[in-house]
Amino acid sequence: MELFPFQIGAATEIADKYATYAQDPLMKTRTCMVPFYQNLSSITGSGKTLILADAIAQIRSHLPTEPIVLWLSKGKVVVWQTYTNLSAGKYSELVSGFTVKPLMECGHSDIESPTSGLILVATVGKFNQRDKEEGGRKIYQLALDLSDMSLWEMLKQRRDSAGRRRPFIVVYDEGHNLSNQQTELLLELEPDALIAASATMRIPEALSSTISRLRQDKKWNDHHFVTAVKSSNVVQSGLVKQHILLGGYVTPMEIAIDEMLDSMHRTEASAAHLGLPFQPKAIYVSNTNMVSGKGNVDIVHTPFKNRQARPILIWRHLVESHKIDPAKIAVYCNLKFDPKFPPPPGFNLFAGGDSDYDKFIAGDFQHIIFNLTLQEGWDDPACYFAYIDKDMGSKEQVTQIVGRVLRQPQALHYSDPNLNTAHFYIRTDEKSVFEEVLHEVRSKIAAEAPEINLTVFTGNKGTASRLEVPPKKVRQLPEVSIDSHYAITPIKKIISAIHDYKNNTVETVGKGGRIQILQTIGVQGKEHEEWVEVEHSNRVTARWVFTREIQKTYAKAVNLCDIEETKFDALVEYNSPAAEHIKEAARKVVAAYIEHSSVIQNFVNPIEVPALPVDPAKVTNFNFALHESYSDLNGLEKEFANAIDKTQRVWFRNTSRGLFEIPLLTSGGTKNFNPDFVVWMDKAIIAIDTKGDHLIVGDAGRKLFFINKTGNGADLIIRLVTRGTWNDHIEKTDAVGFTVWGLRQGKPHPLHADSVNDAVEMCLRPQA
Structure with a gap:
């Protein structure tokens, strides 16, 4: 399993903090320590489970005895997926020093074994205070065929065959769901560490004394309690989509869905053109058994064609108006039917919750109609589109759905920006409702992932198609890769x-x-x-x-x-x-x-520059650009764009992720370089970046200046531009003008330009 540097970094930070604490822990009594506490703060899609798995593997490498890990999640589906991934799936090699079992299959021999770590996976529903008092949970009962004590007591004692007390670590995969009661029960087991994962740190009251002691006696501050993953690292890695498109429709349901399906068809075509091994998927979120806008319960004692429940209306619109095969549609919610008036054949209803989940996943549906009861465990990176029916008084929180569409397939940003975008089409009763939704989403993105671009539009028929600007001509770019x-x-x-x-x-x-x-x-x-x-x-x-x-x-x-x-x-x-x-x-x-290794380019599989997304409120028009307009240009970028346009050469403004990317040969840091502008010359393609300071100072720039070419096609020439005057020793001497960097005698060479126009002219020379 390949980890990104930021994932290893976060796991190492958790493990090192624990190792430091374990050498000099605080004690409650002579034999019971104050548990180490850590919250992993990371956005949806960053690989929290993977980070936690690597963290406990690293913690094990620091410990003198084999640890026991109790890995908890709220939902049964999440727990089952975690068990599968850790025991035999994609994370198993990360925890190769552990035996992985469901909690209720743990026996005395597992606790006593000194030969490997032990991970026990369970839902928090396996124990709660009331069931403990009433004796209703197996975990509290004597396992007479295995031991003279309950599993709960065995975990509390946790002695190996040599009489050594094994370290006990509790991992909670969704820390925001950790209740006060659950925390009190977990503390009864006298854990050595509590590690939670959540985008926001929310500490139950039961942990307040633990936190207070660590703050007072260990002088811990917030930094000591939290391992934070930078959202910029997650976006740069390609794990999440780069752009969110959010449209608000105060229109009939059909118009919003029609617009979404039009965009979906374009994205499907892009995926097929690039030969990607998936089809984009869409989800449809609504109330289940209610009549939209009226607050009335739908009548089940009536034929299917007369039903008004929103999932049924959505299904009929997809099948009857858009001729979508019912076999591609799943309805995953507790939609009610009278036996005398059943749904038509081919209506794939999954109303059983957890019990239906495996059958639902096996269907690999492209259109999924559901309400928020769809388990947290369902996170399909191929999900690109979401229609959300936000009635007045609806409890559906759009921010809870954002994470479902945020993951990026194959952890790659693609050459077509549509394939790097999460699309949301929100139907509301009133414009003010959409404004509330917009405020929620903006706040969430600003707090958790400000690097993700957010484009907002108010939709009517045909609006979504105007958010893309098609190229005026066909222009191709080389494929750039590493030859190792x-x-x-x-x-x-x-x-x-x-x-x-x-x-x-x-x-x-x-x-x-x-x-x-x-x-x-x-x-x-x-x-x-x-x-x-x-x-x-x-x-x-x-x-x-x-x-x-x-x-x-x-x-x-x-x-x-x-x-x-x-x-x-x-x-x-x-x-x-x-x-x-x-x-x-x-x-x-x-x-x-x-x-x-070296960076090479070829035209065997050229990239054809596609239509590009724009924000209508922030566009700048150009005369000679490949597209008639671009949006979100900062001040310096706009200066350079206008100067390039004056040369009357065909050019375009590259996206910050995906589309035209050049791999970097440098350890750590960003793995790809996206030049700001590309200009087509007679026999060359010039790629210009106006923020090249970090590349010039580091080693990466040296390999960027000479890209080997295989086969036919134009040469690719890189030009980096830095503000101010620089010398041959790559030192900035003053802040006047600009410096254009090229290659001379195998080394980066600076040329000073007094103005933006001069800098562009130097960039477009065959030799800098």
Whole structure:
């Protein structure tokens, strides 16, 4: 499983904070510690589950005994998906040092086993205070065939076969749902750590004394309690869509849906043109058994064609007006029918909630009609469109639906901006209702992901199509990629030099800080508990150490490594000399990959510049641009755009993500470079970026200036522009004018320009 650097960074921050705390924890009593608390704050689509999985794997590598992790979620579907992903699915290799089981399948032998970590997955519904008092939950009952104590008591004691108390970590995948009662119960188990994941930190009252002690005695501030993932890193990674299009319709339902389907057809065509392995999907959110706008319950004792429930009206409009195959439509809500008046054949109703979920997923439907009871576990990145019927008094919160459409398929921003956009079509009774929705969404985006662009329009028939500007001519761009075949040999040489530590009992031992563990000492009847200092930590595979170190900086480099070599099966302590040797080799692999790879371009599969989205309220018109207008240009970009337009060359303003991207050969940081402008010359294509300071100062710029060409086609020439005057040593000497950067004798070379027009003229020269 490939992790992004920001995901490893967040997981490492959590693990390091825990390791530091575990060496000197606060104590409630002599044998019970004040639990470590951490909230992972990250937007929807950032891979919170993956980050949490990597965090507990890293925590295990710091610990001297095998931990037990209780992994909780609110919904059954989320829990089942988590169990599948951790036990045998896409996250299983991250937690290879753990045995993963449903909580209720845990037995005494699992608790006692000293050979691996243990992850127990459950819903919070497996226990609550009332059921505990009434004896209604199995977790509190004696498991007579397994032990003389309940599972609850076994978790509280959690002794391995050597009498050592195992570290106990509670992970809550949706921290905002953690109630006060649930927290009180979890604290009864005396956990060593509580780790929650939520976009906003909301601490239950039951944790107030824990938080107060950590603030007072450890001098913790908010930073110590929260590991925050920058939304800009998530957007740059391609995990979420880059743009949100939000339309408000004070019109009949049919007009809004017609507009959405028109946009959906264009996006489907784009996906098919690019050969993508998915079809864009749409969701339709409404009240279930109510008559829209009237507040009356729909009459079920009537033929299907006379029903007024909104899901039925939506379904009929899709099937009857748009001829959509009913087999592609799912109705996932508790829609009621009288047995005497059933729905027509092919009406796919999933009214059973959790019990219907697997059958619903197996259908791979393209149009899904639902209300907010659709489980939190349903997050399909192919979902691009949402129609939301927002009646007066409706409880449907649009902000709760945004996350459903925000994930990006394949974690890639595509050349067609439509495929990087989440589309929302909201029908309301009054304009003021849409304004309230807009305020909610703007506040959410501003707080959680300001890097996502938001375009708003008030819709009528034909409005959505006017939000795109088609190109006036056909223009193509080269495909730009990385050629790494020259890096294969040096990387093989580095890997061959890695020692085989399978039979090494000296260098595989760590020299880390000591952590105390509670151990039962003595013979039966005379046992007592003592704190014992342990210096060593749980072992991990050399493969785990090696791949994670590469993924911290440049994950693609691992694709050239034969990580199936048996030497990578060796078990080492994370802070051992062996682990450091392996990490150093991984860093050398990344350096070799960057040094011996190059950026290349070709026209074998050229990119045809498509229609581009615009915000009608922020457009600027141009005479010679490929599109008649662009929007959201900042001051400097507008200056450059006007200066380029004066040259009467064909040009266009590139998008900030997707469309024309150039991969960067630099460790860490942004993986792609999107030049601001592209200009077609007679025999060359000039890509200009007006904010090139970070590329000039870093190493990435050196490989950008000479892009190898394979096959026929125009040369691609990069020009970076920086404000002020710079010298050959890449030092800024004053703030006057601009500096245009090109390549001279293999090195970046600065040319000073007094004005924007001069800078553009220099950019368009064949040789800078």
